Amino acid sequence: MQFSYLAIFILLLILLFAFILLAPFHLSLDIGKTGPLVEGSIKLAWLGRTLMKAEISPQSAGDLLASIWKEKAREEKEEKEQEGREAKLEERSEIDNSADSEENGLVRPPSIQSLIDVAPALAKILLDLLKSILFKTVSCRLCFGLGDPAQTAIISGYLWSLASAFGLFPGKIFIDPWFEGERLEGELAAEMEARLLWAVFAVIQALRVREIRQLLREMLGRA
């Protein structure tokens, strides 16, 4: 009797896990810039519940950049303070450095050779991950001018080529060159869907590749 309860429990657990992996995440993105004003919203939902919602209230691009820079400066200041505190703590402690770094989980930068070795495998996994994202709707309108008509036309050509090469939504990407001066305006609206299953699958596939395992070991200082 106890055994059957355990089996049912494990089965329910597997079903729950499968449900979590198969239920799609929805991401809605709507960003626009009209004149100097930037506004938009980003929403992440799962099973009809909003997990994250961020709105950019209408503000000028300059104000937006200034607020981002301020936030970055504050974060950097906090990081420096934290580093200072950690350095003081390290000075006090007499623990061996190598052992300490492993225990603290510090990540080391990988060597260039390892990155070159891992690049093809990583590109394949990233492609697999991208394939798992289903774009339900995408519409993009971009109006830009670089101040020089010739440069504007050349960049327009490049952008059209890129849009055509991706070839996903030919009817919904509008690129309008502006030859009269400098300008940057546009809108991007996208709704996409992704399942965790493919992400987990891609991670498992990644871990099966020897070069990626080697890179991870190197970054964790266990190579």
Place this chain on the structure above:
Amino acid sequence: MENITDMRVMVGKEIKAGDRTIWPVMRISILNTCEDRILAIQITPLAMLIIEPAGQYAVSFAGEPMTIEAILELAAPLRDVLEKTRGAAKIIKVE
């Protein structure tokens, strides 16, 4: 088929080469679809106005001689450029 091709003559960004400034003049032809979307753009260089400390002159890419008046007729915004240059030259002479 009306308005399917839009043609305009424009002045490009100036190119500096030492004391010399070159102002390119080009014709931009835009081919639109019936839905008013751009199908193709063609840029044809027409002429250039060259401003040197010694003076100004125009060069036509068609290979024919070109006067300053002709290039100003082709691209009116160059009038302001020339006026500014002449104004700056006068100030230098007075100094």
